[in-house]
Amino acid sequence: MSAPAMFDLAGRVAAVTGGNGGIGLGIARGFAEAGAAVAILARDEAKNHAARDELIALGARALAVRLDVTDRAALAPAMAEVERELGPIDILVNNAGIARPVGATRGELADWDRVIETNLNAAFILARLAARSMIARRRGKIINIGSEYSLFGNPIAHSYSASKGALIQLTKSMAVELAAHNIQVNAIVPGWIESDMTAPMKSRPFYQEVLRRTPAARLGTPAECAGAAIFLASSAADFVTGATLFVDGGYSIK
């Protein structure tokens, strides 16, 4: 197998939650360019359609499914729609995530619940649905998008940190459980990436602090997360499971 061909995703079906913007759309674009059929599962219909049209323009079969991942009853039907429209799922990216920077002592429990439901519970439920489908074909890739706060303490978004830390442990446990079925489960930890989620920080002193602490001295781009996702989704990573790839310009090791 020639090296670039081993990264080819032609014929594969991928679903990306929160895939209509930011890191999720960067990954969806990368998958489309690598030849995969791509489903975007996200809330905002206008952004969904724009993202879908962009993927189609890249030459991919693409689908946008309107989904609020906290609506548990909607998760299985959404996955069923992806499989009906595009085919059995080969690649799931749990990327949808929210943060509620309200502080541990002040925040409402409803904030905590919302964050854990979106970032962790939905990822688990979708991964389980995908795995059940993948087991039948003895092949599959699940990629969970963690965060620097999977590792580090966050002064205002404790629920975000807790959910993202747990997502890494979920990654490891599902990797161990599903290895016998030739399903690989891995995580990507993006550092500070240009997106709607990080845009507000640019006006704060914290932005300079991040730049100083990041050896690469810049934010990453959603496209730079795509390379790692394509690698993990491809046959080039068939012996990689339970691992976490850091796409962070060195932030976490300084």
Added chain:
Amino acid sequence: MDTGSASRRLFDLTGRVALVTGGNRGLGRAIALALADAGAAVAVLARDEAKNRETLDALRARDSRALALKTDLADRPQVANAFATVERELGPVEILVNNAGFAILKGVLEQTDEEWDQVLETNLTAAFRLSRMAARSMAARGRGGKIINVSSIAGNFGTPVFPSYAVSKGGMQQLTRCLAVELAPHNIQVNSLLPGWFTTDMTDWIRNWPEYAEALKEMIQRTPRGRFGEPDELAGAAVFLASRASDHMTGSDLVIDGGFSVR
């Protein structure tokens, strides 16, 4: 629409010059061939001349501009000469893979000073010296570069079987992190590959020696994937870390072990 072409460009290494130490056998050979498959010109620095010739033929069969230099990584002047030869013959090194390494199967209590020094010299110090040569060359040209240190999951665990090897690999991961921070302003990315158990000569003892039969059983049982990796299964990760696809990754550990480490 040519679906896939953009992605192929992302991992393409056409025109790049790569140097792989210990690239004539095992994981190093698989990495060298995969880099050539992705379009790179590849130089192999290793000791065994017959294996060098065989690898050189395999590289040239892939249309790679290639070079194999008989080099003992513990011989400092020889390594410096070999590096200069690679840059003269193939061009400035843009991808360095520090892969050469060996293990001595002796606990700390039985190990001699000489054995310890040999392992550290080949596995760690040679990687430091070559990284320095490559980084100076890369920084001088100002076009960035990639350094890949082939460490091992042994760098993350304690072991009574090959402690000097494990220490050298743990040191290599720290070398990766320190170089990553220092070289980031030059757009040079430095990452570690951490293979688990693969079917190479280096693991012959656990796979085939009767006295390690129990260790083999335990190792397979502990590995979620339930088997050894094949060298080809590591090669893609090296291509990824050598390519544009990993331009925002630096200082990281990429573990390829069938899940061994997370169980």
